[in-house]
Amino acid sequence: MFLDALSTLLFVLATVFFCAGTIGLLRLPDTLCRIHALTKADNLGLGFAALALIIQAESLAAAGQIILIWLLALVASATAGYRVARRCVPVDPPP
Amino acid sequence: MNAVDALLALVLLALAVACLWAKTARTGSLLFITFGLLLALAWVRLGAIDVALAEAAIGAGIAGALLLDAARQFEHSPAGQNSARAPSPWPPSLLMLFLAAVLLYALSTIQPLAGDATLAVSAALESSEIAHPVTAVLLVFRAYDTLLEIAVLLVAVLAAQAAPSAIRASPKYDPALAAVVGWMVPIAVLVAVYLLWAGSSRTGGAFQAAAVLAGAILLARFSGQWPDADRLWQHAGVRVFGLVTFIVVGLSGAFTAGAVLGYPAGWTGGLVLGIEAALMLSIAASLLALFGWKER
Numbered sequence: 574m575f576l577d578a579l580s581t582l583l584f585v586l587a588t589v590f591f592c593a594g595t596i597g598l599l600r601l602p603d604t605l606c607r608i609h610a611l612t613k614a615d616n617l618g619l620g621f622a623a624l625a626l627i628i629q630a631e632s633l634a635a636a637g638q639i640i641l642i643w644l645l646a647l648v649a650s651a652t653a654g655y656r657v658a659r660r661c662v663p664v665d666p667p668p
Numbered sequence: 669m670n671a672v673d674a675l676l677a678l679v680l681l682a683l684a685v686a687c688l689w690a691k692t693a694r695t696g697s698l699l700f701i702t703f704g705l706l707l708a709l710a711w712v713r714l715g716a717i718d719v720a721l722a723e724a725a726i727g728a729g730i731a732g733a734l735l736l737d738a739a740r741q742f743e744h745s746p747a748g749q750n751s752a753r754a755p756s757p758w759p760p761s762l763l764m765l766f767l768a769a770v771l772l773y774a775l776s777t778i779q780p781l782a783g784d785a786t787l788a789v790s791a792a793l794e795s796s797e798i799a800h801p802v803t804a805v806l807l808v809f810r811a812y813d814t815l816l817e818i819a820v821l822l823v824a825v826l827a828a829q830a831a832p833s834a835i836r837a838s839p840k841y842d843p844a845l846a847a848v849v850g851w852m853v854p855i856a857v858l859v860a861v862y863l864l865w866a867g868s869s870r871t872g873g874a875f876q877a878a879a880v881l882a883g884a885i886l887l888a889r890f891s892g893q894w895p896d897a898d899r900l901w902q903h904a905g906v907r908v909f910g911l912v913t914f915i916v917v918g919l920s921g922a923f924t925a926g927a928v929l930g931y932p933a934g935w936t937g938g939l940v941l942g943i944e945a946a947l948m949l950s951i952a953a954s955l956l957a958l959f960g961w962k963e964r
Contacts, residue, residue, distance in 0.1 A: 645855070652848045659842070 576628050583625035590618030604661050612654040616647055673713055680706055688764065689757045693739035693748075700735055704728025717871040718802045721863075725879030730955050733886065737959065797936035799869040806873070807940045811929045815918060818911050818947060825907065825954045839892040849891040856884035864948050868937060874910075874944040878951030885956055901953050910950025914943050 597610025623643040630636040683703040690696035704727040711720035742748040789801050789809070798804040806814050860881040866872035885901055888894050900906070917939055921930040931939050 648848060655844055
């Protein structure tokens with residue numbers, strides 16, 4: 574019962590961050606700002622959703638898989654964000 | 669059907685309309701990818717996890733990448749830069765409405781035999797030596813259909829290859845991308861092999877595994893990694909390997925099991941896994957061939 578309530582709370586938090594990320598994507602002025610909103614807020618939201626699911630996981634292995642998925646999503650979105658950002662910067666930054 | 673399903677259906681319809689009426693090819697492609705991902709979710713809600721996986725991997729993933737690639741090439745082509753206005757969305761919309769009407773009519777005439785078919789499959793599952801009903805249907809009960817499907821795929825790839833492929837610059841080396849791809853690709857290959865292996869007992873199979881594998885190879889290609897392995901994948905032999913394996917095993921069934929496409933008792937599991945492994949390699953190579961890669 575307590576765990577269910579905790580999961581619900583975490584899911585609500587996840588939704589708040591996803592909404593913030595989406596509003597950022599729609600409202601922020603340029604591409605770099607939008608990447609910032611997407612990669613930060615959405616990953617945090619995904620983290621909260623993963624936490625909510627881990628609490629409900631049936632086994633340690635299932636919980637581990639959810640953590641692995643979250644980590645993979647983090648790396649993928651960080652890399653994708655970096656690649657999009659590189660396209661926006663016209664010249665190579667000084668070393 | 670609850671509120672979530674109703675919302676999902678409405679969003680799917682809205683996305684489909686938005687996709688058809690998109691101003692640019694790029695927007696349309698992105699909406700199509702979103703549509704594919706939500707459609708996969710709809711398949712999950714219907715309990716068809718196998719279809720959902722295939723939709724997400726092939727419908728949204730590979731097809732999405734193909735569309736985005738085509739949209740980008742069109743934007744850079746003389747025809748794309750000269751066309752000031754997008755073509756009218758009415759003809760495709762009307763065509764789709766007509767198709768939807770035909771489908772709805774066809775649906776209304778189908779006799780409800782789904783329950784009987786499910787019962788028949790689960791009754792025969794014991795004798796098929798395959799634990800997962802979807803795999804049993806695809807490679808034991810209806811192996812003939814799957815064999816023809818693979819042949820059709822090969823013909824489609826041949827037709828696609830008749831079109832001249834765009835010549836592209838080789839990708840620029842990016843240390844950050846190379847580092848991430850360097851350990852992302854092995855994980856993706858592992859997932860593909862797992863999906864293939866899982867197909868014998870639960871959700872998974874050659875098509876889903878092939879889509880993930882093709883994605884991994886594309887990732888490596890776009891980051892300029894392992895060019896030698898990439899060249900190996902473009903060999904025509906890899907594309908026909910699956911069909912040839914399927915035909916050879918199917919024909920040898922005539923001698924070992926008394927029927928073409930039959931499997932000798934006790935060998936079904938191993939042979940099906942072997943065919944699926946060969947199919948995975950060939951389907952992945954065929955999906956890659958659709959990208960028409962040619963380095964400058």
